[in-house]
Amino acid sequence: MAGSKYYVVWEGLKPGVYTTWNECKAQVDTFKDAKYKSYPSKAEADLAYQEGWKKHWGKKSAGSSASATAKTRTSASSSIADIDYDSMSVDVGTRGNPGPIEYRGVDTRTGEVVFERGPIPNGTNNLGEFLAIVHSLAYLKQQGSTKTVYSDSRTALKWVRERKVATTLERTEATKEIWDLVDRALTWLESNRYENKLLKWETKAWGEIKADYGRK
Secondary structure (H helix, E strand, O other): OOOOOOOEEEOOOEEEEEEHHHHHHHOOOOOOOOOOEEEHHHHHHHHHHHOHHHOOOOOOOOOOHHHHHHHHHHOOOOOOOOOOOOOOEEEEEEEOOOOEEEEEEEEEEOOEEEEEEEEEEOOOOOHHHHHHHHHHHHHHHHHHOOOOOEEEEHHHHHHHOOOOOOOOOOOOHHHHHHHHHHHHHHHHHHOOOOOOOOEEEOHHHHHHOOOOOOOO
């Protein structure tokens, strides 16, 4: 259709190719340092999305008012670093706290699930996050990878760095499974070194973490 545009969102709440400005705007309005741009045809937009923002974003093209907006947004950026998309993100899903939990690790760029575990009865949100981070480290070490790991739990990140957990969840027969997993994770941390960066996912600036279960 004459005059139509296609909008590529490389970095936004949900990266992808959109057919209307309103759809694109919803992905980038609240996303810090969003990278997006309009194209006159779907073929051009699909190719640009596949090739990535480094090759296209910020370069002038006909009718690309969206890229100018994105560039202005970047110049006003604050101290929060850009997302490292060559990374893994983890999150936990809970049904009560304490309650049944599950956790997973995903590719930050694509959202593809790399591993998942659960449901585990009678766990807590922070213990689930702790297990997810250690699971990521063990998985990446097995792969010979030093990719960054993101979690939105400051508490769990602290526990991993200090190699100890501080939780009020009691050790009972009902919590045996979660505690067995936590003890194994602590043993792994004591026995292994890793070079991966462990970083806090900045939800307010970047939106929900890619591994989010959407249960809030």
